[in-house]
Amino acid sequence: MSxxxxxxxxxQPTIHEVAAAAGVSIGTVSRVASDSPRVAPETxxxxxxxxxxxxxxxxxxxxxxxxxxxxxxxFLIPDMTNQVFARVAQGAEAVLAPEGYxxxxxxxxxxxxxxxxxxxxxxxxxxxxxxxxxxxxxxxxTVEELRRMGVPxxxxxxxxxxxxxxxxxxxxxxxxxxxxxxxxxGHRRIGLITASHNIRPGRDRVxxxxxxxxxxxxxxxxxxxxxxxxxxxxxxxxxxxxxxxxNPPTAILAAGSDIFYGALKAVRLLGLSIPDDLSFVGAxxxxxxxxVYPPITVIDRDMVEVGRQAAGLLxxxxxxxxxxxRRIMLGSSVILRSSMAAPRPRTG
Amino acid sequence: MSxxxxxxxxxQPTIHEVAAAAGVSIGTVSRVASDSPRVAPETxxxxxxxxxxxxxxxxxxxxxxxxxxxxxxxFLIPDMTNQVFARVAQGAEAVLAPEGYxxxxxxxxxxxxxxxxxxxxxxxxxxxxxxxxxxxxxxxxTVEELRRMGVPxxxxxxxxxxxxxxxxxxxxxxxxxxxxxxxxxGHRRIGLITASHNIRPGRDRVxxxxxxxxxxxxxxxxxxxxxxxxxxxxxxxxxxxxxxxxNPPTAILAAGSDIFYGALKAVRLLGLSIPDDLSFVGAxxxxxxxxVYPPITVIDRDMVEVGRQAAGLLxxxxxxxxxxxRRIMLGSSVILRSSMAAPRPRTG
DNA sequence: CTTGGCTGACATAACGTTTACATCCTTAAC
DNA sequence: GTTAAGGATGTAAACGTTATGTCAGCCAAG
Numbered sequence: 001m002s003x004x005x006x007x008x009x010x011x012q013p014t015i016h017e018v019a020a021a022a023g024v025s026i027g028t029v030s031r032v033a034s035d036s037p038r039v040a041p042e043t044x045x046x047x048x049x050x051x052x053x054x055x056x057x058x059x060x061x062x063x064x065x066x067x068x069x070x071x072x073x074x075f076l077i078p079d080m081t082n083q084v085f086a087r088v089a090q091g092a093e094a095v096l097a098p099e100g101y102x103x104x105x106x107x108x109x110x111x112x113x114x115x116x117x118x119x120x121x122x123x124x125x126x127x128x129x130x131x132x133x134x135x136x137x138x139x140x141x142t143v144e145e146l147r148r149m150g151v152p153x154x155x156x157x158x159x160x161x162x163x164x165x166x167x168x169x170x171x172x173x174x175x176x177x178x179x180x181x182x183x184x185x186g187h188r189r190i191g192l193i194t195a196s197h198n199i200r201p202g203r204d205r206v207x208x209x210x211x212x213x214x215x216x217x218x219x220x221x222x223x224x225x226x227x228x229x230x231x232x233x234x235x236x237x238x239x240x241x242x243x244x245x246x247n248p249p250t251a252i253l254a255a256g257s258d259i260f261y262g263a264l265k266a267v268r269l270l271g272l273s274i275p276d277d278l279s280f281v282g283a284x285x286x287x288x289x290x291x292v293y294p295p296i297t298v299i300d301r302d303m304v305e306v307g308r309q310a311a312g313l314l315x316x317x318x319x320x321x322x323x324x325x326r327r328i329m330l331g332s333s334v335i336l337r338s339s340m341a342a343p344r345p346r347t348g
Numbered sequence: 349m350s351x352x353x354x355x356x357x358x359x360q361p362t363i364h365e366v367a368a369a370a371g372v373s374i375g376t377v378s379r380v381a382s383d384s385p386r387v388a389p390e391t392x393x394x395x396x397x398x399x400x401x402x403x404x405x406x407x408x409x410x411x412x413x414x415x416x417x418x419x420x421x422x423f424l425i426p427d428m429t430n431q432v433f434a435r436v437a438q439g440a441e442a443v444l445a446p447e448g449y450x451x452x453x454x455x456x457x458x459x460x461x462x463x464x465x466x467x468x469x470x471x472x473x474x475x476x477x478x479x480x481x482x483x484x485x486x487x488x489x490t491v492e493e494l495r496r497m498g499v500p501x502x503x504x505x506x507x508x509x510x511x512x513x514x515x516x517x518x519x520x521x522x523x524x525x526x527x528x529x530x531x532x533x534g535h536r537r538i539g540l541i542t543a544s545h546n547i548r549p550g551r552d553r554v555x556x557x558x559x560x561x562x563x564x565x566x567x568x569x570x571x572x573x574x575x576x577x578x579x580x581x582x583x584x585x586x587x588x589x590x591x592x593x594x595n596p597p598t599a600i601l602a603a604g605s606d607i608f609y610g611a612l613k614a615v616r617l618l619g620l621s622i623p624d625d626l627s628f629v630g631a632x633x634x635x636x637x638x639x640v641y642p643p644i645t646v647i648d649r650d651m652v653e654v655g656r657q658a659a660g661l662l663x664x665x666x667x668x669x670x671x672x673x674r675r676i677m678l679g680s681s682v683i684l685r686s687s688m689a690a691p692r693p694r695t696g
Numbered sequence: 697c698t699t700g701g702c703t704g705a706c707a708t709a710a711c712g713t714t715t716a717c718a719t720c721c722t723t724a725a726c
Numbered sequence: 727g728t729t730a731a732g733g734a735t736g737t738a739a740a741c742g743t744t745a746t747g748t749c750a751g752c753c754a755a756g
Contacts, residue, residue, distance in 0.1 A: 028734085062741090
């Protein structure tokens with residue numbers, strides 16, 4: 001052969017080859033591979049030497065077929081490029097790895113169709129458990145598929161009619177707090193840009209927003225409430241629309257990390273100065289809020305902890321815990337910075 | 349049973365149950381499942397109905413055992429929270445999915461030990477191919493493990509002694525360009541913070557840096573060259589050290605996205621103003637560069653394209669292409685913004 | 697009416713493990 | 727010296743597929 005296929009072609013050694021090399025039966029090799037007792041130290045050493053020599057790695061498929069376990073956890077996220085979900089993965093991984101599970105992340109790019117594909121692939125691969133963040137609670141196919149899973153599933157921050165453990169983040173209260181602050185500063189027209197009503201964070205943020213205004217006795221101008229898609233593009237478009245409208249808000253809440261980027265970019269493009277021309281509040285990306293000038297007030301939450309908690313719930317189920325679905329609610333905090341100020345008196 | 353284990357416990361139906369339900373043999377079910385011809389339309393319909401009824405999903409492990417294919421590609425990245433790698437995953441996914449492959453991402457958190465664990469897991473799972481970004485070219489265990497893979501591997505932006513296809517990014521030239529610009533502006537002391545010599549990007553950036561200075565006949569002050577760890581912490585620490593030293597640079601190149609964040613944060617904390625007190629250049633996060641004030645000059649590259657190219661190389665190998673390792677070099681661009689200016693005349 | 701060709705379906709042998717069971721060999725106790 | 731106990735190892739079935747070989751039926755041609 002003149003051209004070698006890079007790192008390809010080599011067949012993986014099987015338990016039989018190891019057995020032959022060590023001069024024992026495959027049963028013995030299997031016992032050594034899975035750290036069973038009942039094997040003589042001398043034999044064990046010989047087998048281990050053969051395994052090392054051949055570079056033997058047990059075939060997970062064959063193993064899975066016998067044991068009905070894959071030691072694999074699937075993690076479905078709407079968007080891999082979003083740091084928020086990446087941090088959750090990090091937290092989950094930290095809990096799962098020591099238990100011998102591998103976490104494989106899959107990004108759906110916010111497409112319910114891709115989510116269904118993933119769930120089917122996960123079922124085909126007989127993954128032992130799942131952590132999922134759906135991009136649309138109202139997509140029935142996804143929920144249906146989730147019901148068929150047959151393995152423990154932990155849902156993140158969504159309300160769906162499925163028997164599963166859930167980790168929630170607090171969204172209502174922090175928005176209420178921030179809107180309260182803005183009202184105190186004198187703002188009366190506050191814009192909210194967030195995710196759609198089809199996912200819990202979107203709904204809750206709108207709820208918090210309304211509550212704060214109602215408590216202050218201020219009617220909600222529906223034009224100022226933009227609950228649509230969770231994306232930078234949406235954030236930019238809505239911010240632009242709000243700020244160039246006939247009666248623009250004096251403050252904007254960009255609730256969602258992507259929306260935060262997009263809205264901030266739109267503000268920059270319009271040449272508005274924060275907080276002189278506009279008060280601005282972001283969410284879920286404390287670092288960005290810190291790096292820009294002026295530093296921006298941000299609603300933040302510990303996503304790594306979300307991942308840890310989710311993995312914890314999953315581990316319990318994998319260990320056979322049998323009880324009704326559990327719910328964990330994790331808090332959010334408001335990091336106050338200098339992006340909020342009293343509104344400039346109307347000059348029009 | 350009083351408490352039901354959420355979404356757990358349900359055994360998955362097998363091909364036998366589908367066969368029984370449809371009143372055919374398992375062979376026929378298998379042929380329907382894999383879209384073989386040679387099955388009567390009426391029979392096909394009956395089998396499909398049974399599959400839908402039972403929610404049948406073929407067991408991937410059993411399938412893999414027979415076919416020696418898992419339709420799974422592993423993607424090893426140093427850090428999931430880094431957008432750079434997430435974008436690569438996105439690009440790769442876009443190419444792989446239409447070919448029927450699933451991409452599973454795994455983050456090593458820059459630990460060679462975790463990388464070895466992943467490679468072994470990938471081999472156990474008999475993944476069909478791999479895209480890998482190692483965190484240290486000099487870690488021998490990783491390379492050794494890579495050699496044993498037996499399936500096509502595409503390496504991203506690393507020089508390692510393995511027969512594999514590689515996708516490179518251009519790092520020397522953009523640094524040279526930027527340093528050239530800074531020299532033109534009058535800078536003579538320029539600090540470089542980047543990754544260590546153990547990975548190609550770190551080495552190349554230092555090379556570009558030296559070349560630009562040499563061409564201008566300026567000796568390199570080694571104190572100004574900080575090629576260490578690719579992390580925000582390192583970026584912050586080195587920037588702080590440089591800027592508080594006895595003879596600080598008048599310009600800083602923060603070459604690497606994490607380093608960019610960290611260094612920028614350090615500059616903020618020191619209360620320095622860009623570009624008046626300091627010229628500043630970032631890398632790999634064009635969006636951040638755009639959002640901060642003033643907008644920051646950034647060395648950028650199209651990571652989604654990197655992913656696409658890598659997946660393309662992999663697909664070719666999976667289709668049986670047999671030729672010596674291929675190398676693809678992708679360009680980088682410099683996005684000029686207002687963070688570079690003439691150095692302030694020395695007042696000391 | 698037989699034969700040959702063809703189609704659709706079935707039966708069955710792998711694939712590489714794990715594990716219950718069988719077997720062999722020591723060693724110790726009677 | 728026989729036997730029982732027990733530890734170490736071997737044997738073989740099963741897991742859920744795919745693919746190969748086989749066979750039954752049917753139609754057309756001789």
